[in-house]
Amino acid sequence: MSTLTxxxxxxxxxxxxxxxxxxxxxSIILVVAGYDPISSFEALIGGMVGKPKYISNVIIKATPLxxxxxxxxxxxxxxxxxxxxxxxxxxxxxxAVIVGYSLDLPPVLQIxxxxxxxxxxxxxxxxxxGWLKAQFGINEVITSIMFNWISLYLxxxxxxxxxxxxxxxxxxxxxxxxxxxxLFYGMKNSEDGAEAIRNIPVIGDAIMRTDVNIGIFxxxxxxxxxxxxxxxxxxxxxxxxxxxxxxAAQFTGINVKKNLTLCMAISxxxxxxxxxxTITGIAPHSxxxxxxxxxxxxNGLSVAFIANCNPVACIPASFLFAGLxxxxxxxxxTVGAPSEIINIVIGTIVFFMALGGVIPMxxxxxxxxxxxxxxxxxxxxxxxxxxxxxxxQEEANNAH
Amino acid sequence: xxxxxxxxxxxxxxxxxxLIFGALGGVxxxxxxxxxxxxxxxxxxxxxxxxxxxxLTGNPWIGFLCAGIAGGLIALLxxxxxxxxxxxxxxxxxxxxxxxxxxxxxxCRLLFxxxxxxxxxxxxxxxxxxGAFNDTPYSSLNVDITVVLALLTALLVWFVLYRTKWxxxxxxxxxxxHASETLGISVRKTRYLCVIVSGVLxxxxxxxxxxxxxxxxxxxxxxxxxxxxxxxxxxxKWKPLNTYAACLLFGFTxxxxxxxxxxxxxxxxxxxxxxxxxxxxxxxxxxxxxxxxPKADGVPYIKGSRA
Numbered sequence: 001m002s003t004l005t006x007x008x009x010x011x012x013x014x015x016x017x018x019x020x021x022x023x024x025x026x027s028i029i030l031v032v033a034g035y036d037p038i039s040s041f042e043a044l045i046g047g048m049v050g051k052p053k054y055i056s057n058v059i060i061k062a063t064p065l066x067x068x069x070x071x072x073x074x075x076x077x078x079x080x081x082x083x084x085x086x087x088x089x090x091x092x093x094x095x096a097v098i099v100g101y102s103l104d105l106p107p108v109l110q111i112x113x114x115x116x117x118x119x120x121x122x123x124x125x126x127x128x129x130g131w132l133k134a135q136f137g138i139n140e141v142i143t144s145i146m147f148n149w150i151s152l153y154l155x156x157x158x159x160x161x162x163x164x165x166x167x168x169x170x171x172x173x174x175x176x177x178x179x180x181x182x183l184f185y186g187m188k189n190s191e192d193g194a195e196a197i198r199n200i201p202v203i204g205d206a207i208m209r210t211d212v213n214i215g216i217f218x219x220x221x222x223x224x225x226x227x228x229x230x231x232x233x234x235x236x237x238x239x240x241x242x243x244x245x246x247x248a249a250q251f252t253g254i255n256v257k258k259n260l261t262l263c264m265a266i267s268x269x270x271x272x273x274x275x276x277x278t279i280t281g282i283a284p285h286s287x288x289x290x291x292x293x294x295x296x297x298x299n300g301l302s303v304a305f306i307a308n309c310n311p312v313a314c315i316p317a318s319f320l321f322a323g324l325x326x327x328x329x330x331x332x333x334t335v336g337a338p339s340e341i342i343n344i345v346i347g348t349i350v351f352f353m354a355l356g357g358v359i360p361m362x363x364x365x366x367x368x369x370x371x372x373x374x375x376x377x378x379x380x381x382x383x384x385x386x387x388x389x390x391x392x393q394e395e396a397n398n399a400h
Numbered sequence: 401x402x403x404x405x406x407x408x409x410x411x412x413x414x415x416x417x418x419l420i421f422g423a424l425g426g427v428x429x430x431x432x433x434x435x436x437x438x439x440x441x442x443x444x445x446x447x448x449x450x451x452x453x454x455x456l457t458g459n460p461w462i463g464f465l466c467a468g469i470a471g472g473l474i475a476l477l478x479x480x481x482x483x484x485x486x487x488x489x490x491x492x493x494x495x496x497x498x499x500x501x502x503x504x505x506x507x508c509r510l511l512f513x514x515x516x517x518x519x520x521x522x523x524x525x526x527x528x529x530x531g532a533f534n535d536t537p538y539s540s541l542n543v544d545i546t547v548v549l550a551l552l553t554a555l556l557v558w559f560v561l562y563r564t565k566w567x568x569x570x571x572x573x574x575x576x577x578h579a580s581e582t583l584g585i586s587v588r589k590t591r592y593l594c595v596i597v598s599g600v601l602x603x604x605x606x607x608x609x610x611x612x613x614x615x616x617x618x619x620x621x622x623x624x625x626x627x628x629x630x631x632x633x634x635x636x637k638w639k640p641l642n643t644y645a646a647c648l649l650f651g652f653t654x655x656x657x658x659x660x661x662x663x664x665x666x667x668x669x670x671x672x673x674x675x676x677x678x679x680x681x682x683x684x685x686x687x688x689x690x691x692x693x694p695k696a697d698g699v700p701y702i703k704g705s706r707a
Contacts, residue, residue, distance in 0.1 A: 033510055081490055083437075083627070132681070137690030142631040146677035149624070157670035292623050302498060305491045338509040343502025351477070351495035354487040 002370070008363035011308050017359060018306070018352035019320070026345045035337040044342075047330025048323040052206035060282065062322035063215040064089065067274030068300025069307060069314040070219075070226050075267040076309045077230060079243035080260065084129055084144025086297025087151035088122040088268040090290070092275020094155050095121035097287050100175025100279060101164065110178040115276045122272015123265045125151070130264025134257035140264065148293070156289050171288035181280040183212045213281030215274075220315055222270060227311040239263055271297060299325075302350050321346065408655050410540040413547045414613060416651025418443065418622075420550040421605030422629030423636070423643045424557050425471075425598035430638055431561060432594035433574040433587075433696040434482050437493025438474070439602045440626025441500030446471040446606025448504035451617040452511060454521040464524065464607050471603020472596045474500050479595035483588055486700035501622070508617060517618040524611045546608035553601065554644040561640060570594055574694035577701040587701045605629070635684065637691045653679050 007013055027037035049055055068085040075082035082088075096118035103110060125147050132138045158164055164172040177185070184207060187193030198204045206212075230236035241249040242259045250256045274296065279285055303321050307313035328342030422439045429436040449470030454463030474496060481492040505516060512518055526542045561567035569590055572580040577587040609625070610617050628650055636643030653676030661669040 029506070033506075076490075132685065136685055138681075138684050138688075139634045139691055142634050142684065143681055145624075145627045145631050146681050148627075149677045150674045153670045153673045156673075157668060160668065160670060292620055301494045305494060336514075338506045338514070340502045340506040340509065343498055344506060347495050347497075347499030347502055350498055351481065351492060354481050354491035354495055355485045356487075358485050 002367075005363040005367050008366075009360045011310070011313075011356070014353065014356035014359050015306065015308070015313075015317075018349045018356070021352045022345045022349035025348045026341055029344060030337055030341060033337065035335055040331050040335045040337050040341070043330045043334040044324070044327045046334075047327035052203045053209055054326070056203075056206040056210040056212060058319065058323045058326050059216050060211055060213070061326050062318040063213075063219050063281075064274040064278050064296045065299050065303050065321055066216070066219040066223060066314055066318035067270050067277075068297045069303030069318050070223050070311045071267040071270035071274075071304075072300045073304035073307060073309040073311050073314055074226050074230065074270070075263055076304060077243050078239045078259065078263040079246065080130070080133070080140050080263060080267070082126070082129075082144060082264065082267045083141055083301065084125065084147050084297070085267070085271045085300045086293050086295070087144070087148035088125045088271035089275040089297045090148075090151040090155050091121040091125050092118040092272030093279050093287050094151070094158050094275075095272070096179075096276035096279040097164070097172050097175055097285075098158065100179040100285070101173050104176045104178055107178045107180075110176065111181060111280060114175065114179040114280055115181075115273065118276025118279070119269050119273040122275065123269035126268020126271070127261055127265035129268070130261035133264070134260040148297075152290050152293065155287055159287055159289050166286070169288075171284065172286045174285040175279060179280050180285065181214045181277060182282075183207070183214060211282045213277070215277040215281045218273070218277060219318075222273070223311050223315050226266075226270070230311065235262075271300075302346060305350050305353050308353065308356065404659065406538060407540050408652075408659060410543055411655035411658060412648060412651040413543050414651070415654045416647040417544065417546050417550045417612070418605045418609045418625050419629045419632055419647040419650055420554060420644055421546075421608060422602045422626055423632040423647050424550075424553055424640060425601035425605065426630055426633035427636070427638055427640050427643050428557060428561075428570075428594050428601065429475075429598035430633060430697050431574045431694055432570045432591045433577060433694060433699065433701070434479070434591055434595050435489040435493065435698040436475075436478065436595065436598055437490055437630065438478050438496030438500070438626075439598075439605075439629050440622065440624070441497040442471040442474050442599045442602035443606035443609075443626045443629075444501040444504050444622040445474050446603030447610040447621045448508055448518075448606075448617050449603065450607030450611045451518045451521050452507070454523075454611060455511075455518060458522055460522045460524045460611050463521070463611055464604065467603040467607030467611075468600040469603070471599040471601070471606065473599070474503075475596050475599020475602070478599070479592050482595065482700065483591045486702060489698050489700075497626075504617075505619060518616045520616045521611070523615045524608075544608070544612035546604075546612045549604075550608070551644075553604075554640050557640040571694070574696055577696050581701075581703070591701070602626070602629075631680070634691050634693075635680070635688060637688075638694060638697075649683070650676060650680070 023041070030037040030040055047054060048058055068089060071085050072082050096114050099117045100114040103113065105113065129140050129143045129147065132143050133140045159170070159172050166173050184193070184197060187197055188208060194208065197208050200207065230240065238249070238254045239259050241252070241254055242256050246256055299321060303314055303317045306321065307317035324342050324346055328339045331337055331341065332339040422443050425442070426436050426439055446467035450463040450467035452463070453466030454460040457463070478492050478496050481487040482489045508516060508518060524545050527545050527548060528542045561570060569580065569585050573585060573587050573590045581587050605625070606622055610621050614621060632643050632646040632650060635646040657672045657675050660667070661672045
C-alpha cells in the first residue's frame with residue numbers, strides 16, 4: 001500500500017473531493033447561466049467569514065444543524081433512518097415555549113427545566129417511532145414523516161391558543177427572560193455593559209449584534225459524547241450490532257426491540273434539545289405559525305451524510321453547511337445569481353459523499369495493479385535467475 | 401349532503417393524483433431493488449419543467465411530457481449513483497432532494513426574471529372538457545384528466561409487474577439479483593430502466609400539481625407530497641394497486657380535513673389538519689402491520705459477491 005492509496009482510503013479525502021466537486025459543478029452552472037463564478041465565490045466566502053458578525057451568525061445557524069446532524073447520524077448507524085428530525089425539533093421548540101412562558105423560576109432552575117422538557121418532548125416522539133417499529137414492525141420512515149406534519153400543526157395549534165398567542169402577530173409570546181441562554185444578555189441590556197462589550201476589540205460588535213448563546217458548546221459536547229457512546233461503550237456496541245445485522249444481534253442475546261426504541265429516543269432527544277436551545281438562545285425566543293418546514297431537521301440529514309455519519313465529523317460538516325446557507329444570501333445580493341445555487345452546491349456535495357465508496361475503490365484497483373506488476377517483475381526476475389542457474393532448462397526451451 | 405359527498409370525492413381524487421404518480425414511481429424503483437427517497441425532488445423538477453414546457457410552447461401536454469423527461473433525467477443521476485457506483489441509496493436520494501428543487505428554482509429564476517414563481521400557464525383539460533355540467537350539483541365531478549391518467553398508470557404498472565415477463569424480471573431482480581443474473585437477466589439494465597421510469601412518473605406527479613391543480617410553479621408547489629408518496633409505497637406494501645389505495649386514503653383524509661375545517665365544526669382547524677397523519681399511523685398499527693420490503697431493496701448489487 002503506497003502513501004497515495006493510503007490517503008485515498010481516508011474518509012476525509014472523500015469529503016474534500018466531494019466539496020471540491022460541489023464547487024466545481026456550481027461554477028459550471030454559474031458560467032452557463034452567465035454569472036462570474038469567481039466573484040460569486042468571493043461573495044460567498046465574504047458572506048461567511050468577512051466580518052466577525054458573520055462568523056458569529058454562521059456558528060448560531062450551525063448549532064441546531066449540528067444537533068440534528070448527530071441525531072440522524074446516530075440513528076443511521078443503528079440502521080434507522082430518522083427523517084423525523086424535523087418534527088422532533090419542532091416539538092422541542094413547542095414545549096420549551098410552553099414551559100418557558102408558563103414558569104418563571106430563578107435561572108438556575110428555569111433554564112434546565114425548559115431545556116429538559118423540550119428534550120423530553122423530542123425524545124418522546126422518537127421513542128414512539130422506535131417503539132412502533134420494534135413492536136409492530138412499522139417502518140420508521142412512514143411514522144417519522146407523519147409526525148413531522150403532526151408536529152407542524154401542533155406548533156400552529158399552540159400558537160393559536162389565546163393563552164400563548166401574542167396579539168397582532170403570527171407568533172407566540174416569548175419565554176420569560178429567566179430561561180434565556182443568550183450569553184451576556186444582562187450586560188447587553190445595561191448601558192455600561194453594552195459599552196464594555198462594544199469596546200472589546202474585533203469581536204465586540206459581533207457579540208453585541210448577534211444572539212451569541214451557549215448552544216454551540218452544548219452541541220459540540222453532545223457530538224463528542226454521542227461519538228464516545230457509539231464507539232466506546234457497551235450500549236453503543238449493542239446498537240451498532242443491531243444496525244449491522246439485526247438477526248445476528250438478536251441471536252447473540254442483544255435485546256433488539258429495546259435498542260431500537262432507545263436509539264430513536266436518544267435521536268429524538270438530540271433534536272428536541274436543539275429546538276429547546278434555539279428558543280432559549282435566539283431572539284425572538286418564541287414559536288411562530290409555520291407555513292412550511294424550516295428544514296432544521298431535514299438539513300440535519302445532509303450534515304450527517306456529509307460527515308459520513310460520524311458524530312464528531314458532524315461538527316465541521318455543520319459549520320460548512322451553515323456557512324454555505326448563510327453566505328449564500330450574499331451571492332444573490334452582490335452578484336445577482338440566484339441563491340439556489342447554494343442548494344445545488346450542497347446537493348452535489350452530498351451526492352458525491354454518496355459516491356464516497358468510489359475513491360477507496362480506485363485505491364483498491366491501484367493497489368491491485370501495483371501488486372500485479374510487482375508479481376510479474378518478481379516472476380521475471382525468478383525466471384532470469386533460474387535461466388542462469390539451469391542451462392538444461394534453456395536447452396529444453398530451445399528444443400520447443 | 402349530496403353536494404358535500406360529491407365534493408369529498410372530487411377533492412379526494414384531486415389530492416391523491418400527484419401522490420399516485422409519485423408513489424407508483426417509488427413502487428417501480430423499489431421493486432427492482434433501488435430505494436428512492438428522491439421522489440420529492442423529482443416531483444419538484446417535474447413541477448417546474450411542466451410549467452416551463454407549457455409556458456414556452458403554450459401546449460400543456462408538451463409541458464406534461466417535459467416534466468416526465470426532467471424527472472427521468474434527475475432519476476438518471478440517482479441510478480448512476482446507486483447502480484453503477486454502489487452508493488448508499490438513501491444518501492443519494494437525500495442529495496437528489498437537495499439538488500432537484502435547487503435546480504428547479506434556479507431555472508425558474510433564470511426563465512422568469514428572478515421570480516421564484518411562474519406566471520399562470522395553460523392547464524391540462526378537465527375530463528369532460530371545460531365547463532361541462534356547470535350549474536349542476538355534479539360539476540365538481542368533472543375532475544382533472546390527470547386523475548384518469550393516474551388510474552390508468554396504476555393499472556399499467558400492475559399489469560406490467562404481474563402479468564408480463566418484464567415484470568417478473570423486475571421483481572426477481574428486486575428479490576434476488578444474483579439468481580436473476582444467473583438466468584441471464586441484466587440486473588444493471590433492469591434497475592437503470594426502473595429508476596428512470598420512476599423519475600418519469602414522479603415528474604408527471606409534479607406536473608399534475610402545477611398543470612392541473614394550481615396552473616403555475618411556486619416554491620411551495622411541491623412541499624412534502626414526495627415524502628407522503630414514499631410513505632404510501634410502504635403503506636401499500638410495494639404493490640401498485642395497494643399503493644394506489646393508500647394514496648386515495650391520504651387524499652380522502654386530506655379532503656375530510658378540508659371539509660371539516662373552515663369553521664364547520666368546533667374542533668380547531670389545526671387539530672383537524674393533523675387527522676390524516678394520525679389516521680395513517682392508526683391504520684398502520686391496526687390493519688396493515690409489518691411491511692416487508694423487496695428483499696434486495698436498497699442493497700447494491702455487486703457481481704460475484706456472496707448473496
